[in-house]
Amino acid sequence: MAIYVLRKLAFFVGAVFVASLAIFLLIRAAGGNVAAIVLGKDATAEAINALAHTYGLDKPLPVQYFDWLFGMLQGQLGQSFRTKEFVADLVTDRLSISIPLALSGLILGLIIAIPVGTYAARNVGKPSGAVLALLSQIGIAVPVFWAGILLSVLFGVRLGWLPTGGWIDWSESPIGAIRSLVLPVLSLGLIMGSVLIRYVRSAVLDVMNQDYVRTARAVGMTRTQALLSVGLRNAALPIVTIVGLQIAELIGGTVIIEMVFSLPGLSRMILANVAAREVIVVQSTVMLIIIFVIFVNFVVDLLYGILDPRIRNAA
Amino acid sequence: MTIAAPTVIIEPKRRRRLDLNASLVVGLVLTVGFLAVALVSFVWLPSNPNIPVIKNRMLPPFLPDHWLGTDGLGRDIIAQLMVGARTSILVGAGGASIALILGTITGLVAAAYGKIADETISRGADIMLSIPGMVTALVLAATMGSGALTTILALSAFFTPSFTRVIRAAALGVLQEDFITSAKLYGRGKLFILARHVIPNIGGVMIVQFTLYFAAGILTEAGLSYLGVGVTRPSISWGMMLNEAQQTVGISSPLAIWPGLAIVFVVLGLNLLGDGLRDVLDPKLKRRSA
Numbered sequence: 385m386a387i388y389v390l391r392k393l394a395f396f397v398g399a400v401f402v403a404s405l406a407i408f409l410l411i412r413a414a415g416g417n418v419a420a421i422v423l424g425k426d427a428t429a430e431a432i433n434a435l436a437h438t439y440g441l442d443k444p445l446p447v448q449y450f451d452w453l454f455g456m457l458q459g460q461l462g463q464s465f466r467t468k469e470f471v472a473d474l475v476t477d478r479l480s481i482s483i484p485l486a487l488s489g490l491i492l493g494l495i496i497a498i499p500v501g502t503y504a505a506r507n508v509g510k511p512s513g514a515v516l517a518l519l520s521q522i523g524i525a526v527p528v529f530w531a532g533i534l535l536s537v538l539f540g541v542r543l544g545w546l547p548t549g550g551w552i553d554w555s556e557s558p559i560g561a562i563r564s565l566v567l568p569v570l571s572l573g574l575i576m577g578s579v580l581i582r583y584v585r586s587a588v589l590d591v592m593n594q595d596y597v598r599t600a601r602a603v604g605m606t607r608t609q610a611l612l613s614v615g616l617r618n619a620a621l622p623i624v625t626i627v628g629l630q631i632a633e634l635i636g637g638t639v640i641i642e643m644v645f646s647l648p649g650l651s652r653m654i655l656a657n658v659a660a661r662e663v664i665v666v667q668s669t670v671m672l673i674i675i676f677v678i679f680v681n682f683v684v685d686l687l688y689g690i691l692d693p694r695i696r697n698a699a
Numbered sequence: 700m701t702i703a704a705p706t707v708i709i710e711p712k713r714r715r716r717l718d719l720n721a722s723l724v725v726g727l728v729l730t731v732g733f734l735a736v737a738l739v740s741f742v743w744l745p746s747n748p749n750i751p752v753i754k755n756r757m758l759p760p761f762l763p764d765h766w767l768g769t770d771g772l773g774r775d776i777i778a779q780l781m782v783g784a785r786t787s788i789l790v791g792a793g794g795a796s797i798a799l800i801l802g803t804i805t806g807l808v809a810a811a812y813g814k815i816a817d818e819t820i821s822r823g824a825d826i827m828l829s830i831p832g833m834v835t836a837l838v839l840a841a842t843m844g845s846g847a848l849t850t851i852l853a854l855s856a857f858f859t860p861s862f863t864r865v866i867r868a869a870a871l872g873v874l875q876e877d878f879i880t881s882a883k884l885y886g887r888g889k890l891f892i893l894a895r896h897v898i899p900n901i902g903g904v905m906i907v908q909f910t911l912y913f914a915a916g917i918l919t920e921a922g923l924s925y926l927g928v929g930v931t932r933p934s935i936s937w938g939m940m941l942n943e944a945q946q947t948v949g950i951s952s953p954l955a956i957w958p959g960l961a962i963v964f965v966v967l968g969l970n971l972l973g974d975g976l977r978d979v980l981d982p983k984l985k986r987r988s989a
Contacts, residue, residue: 395822395825395826398822398826399825399826399829402823402826403826403829403830406830407835407838410835410838410839410842411838411842521967521970521971522963522967524966524970525914525918525962525963525964525966525967525970526959526962526963527918527921527922527925527938527959527962527963528922529921529922529925529938529941530941530955530959530962530963533941533944533945533955533959534955534959537955629828631831632828632829632830632831632832633831635831635833635834636831636832636833636834636922637833639833639834639837640833640922640925640926643925643926644945651834651837654834654837654838655837655926658837658838658842666838670834670835670838673831673834674829674830674831674834677829677830677831678829681829
C-alpha cells in the first residue's frame, strides 16, 4: 500500500509541475510588454518600468516562473496589477457561486444516473432498456449551454417561475441566491446525468454477470436483493473512478453555464482578467482549478486502492 | 424441449444484431446528411448568411423564401445553418485528425519502444487528461486570439492523450499475436512491423475513436463559439448562432431552437455511427455501452 500511495503522490506532484509549466508558457506566450498593456497608452516609460519592477515582470521568464511557483507553494497567489486585490480573495468571493453550482450539478447528475443506469442495465435487451439507452445518447449530444437556454426559455420567459439569469448574493437573500441557481444546476445535472448513465449502466452490467451475484441468487436472493446487497457495492468502484474523471468535464460545464445565466462566478472572473491582461490573476486562478482537479483524481485513486486490493497490488 | 431451447438462445442474439445495425444505419444517415448539407453549401445557399437585410428582420419560420425564418438582422437561418455545418466539420474533423495522427505516433511508440518510452508517454497522457480542457481553451483563445485555427489546436491538444491511450492499448494487443512473432523471426524491423501489421489491425479502433471525437469536437467548438472565444464572423458556427439568439432577441425565440437541434442531430449521428462501427469492425470487443 505504501508503494502504491508513493507512486500516486509522485504522479500528483509531477502532474502539478507539468501543468504549471504549461499554463505559465501558454499565458506568457502571448508576449507583449504586460506592464505597458496594463497601464495603457498614456503611461510614461518610468511608470511602466516601475510596475514591471514591482511585480518582477522585468526578470527573465524562468526566474518569473520559479518565483510564481514557489510563491504558490507558500500560499501566495499574487495580486491584481490594477486593483491590488489579492488573488486568494478574488477567488474565494467567486467560490460561493461556483462551488454550490458545480457540486449540486454533480449530485443531481448522480441522483439521476444511478437509479436510471441500474434500471437500464437490468432491462438490457428489453424495449425499456433500449429507450433509456437512446435517451442517454440524446442527452450526451445536447450541449450543456443549449439545455440552459431551453430551460431559461421555458421556466424563465414562458412560465416566469425563475430568473433567466443574474445573481442575488447569499448575504442579500439566500432564497434569491437559490432561485438563481435552480436552472443552472438543473441544466448541468441533466447533462452530467446523461453522461453518467452510460457508465453506471455498464458498471452494473459487469457486476450482474459476476460469480458473487450468481452465488447470492443461488442462496435464495431475488435479483433485486442480490443487486442491492452485493452488486451496487461492487459497481460503486468504477463509478467513483468515473466521477473523478468527470471532474474536469464538470468544471468545463460550470464555466459555460455561468456564462449562460450571467452568474458572476469563477469563469467570468477569469475571462474578465484575461481581457485585462492580468496575467498573475489568470495564471494563479487557472492553476488553482487544475490543482483541484488533479487532487480530486489523486484522492479517487487512493480511495480506489483502499477499496480494492487488486488495484494497489497490480500497480 | 430440444427444439425450443436453441430458439430461445438464438432469439435475443438475432434481436441484438438488429439493434447494432439500427445504430449504424441511423448514425450513417444522419452523418451523410450532415456532410451533404455542408457540401451543398459550397454550390448553393438560399441567400448570403452574413449580409443583414433590415426589412426582413425576425421573419417567422416556414416562409417560401426563408424556410426557417430570419434572425434579428434579417439573415436567413437555413443559410447560416448550412455554412455552420462547414465550420463544424472543419473544426471537429480537424481537431480529431491532428489528435489521430499525434495519438497514433505516441501510442505506437509507447507500445513498441520499451518501458521507458511507455512510462513517459503514458504518464504524460495521464497528466494531460487531468487538465480541464474548457478552462485552458478559454485562456488559449484569449491569448492567441479566437478563430478556427486556435480552436482546432486546442481540441487536438485535449484529444491527443485519449487517442494515445486507446491506440497504445490496441497496439499492445496486436503485438502479442503470433504473426508478429513470426514477422520478427523473419527478420522484419520494428517500423515495418508497425506499418505493415499493427496499423492495419488497429484501423477499426482508429476509425471508431476518430468518429467519437469528431462529435466531441463539434460539441466543444459550439461551446467555445458560444462563449465568443471560438469561431467569429464571417465564419459561422452553430454555437455562435445560439449566442446571438440569446443576445439579440432575448431568449424567447425559435432562433434558439434550430442551431441546437442541428448540433444534437449531428453529434447523435456521429456517436451512433461510432458505436455501430465499433460493433462491426471489432466484433471481439465486448459491447459495453449503449
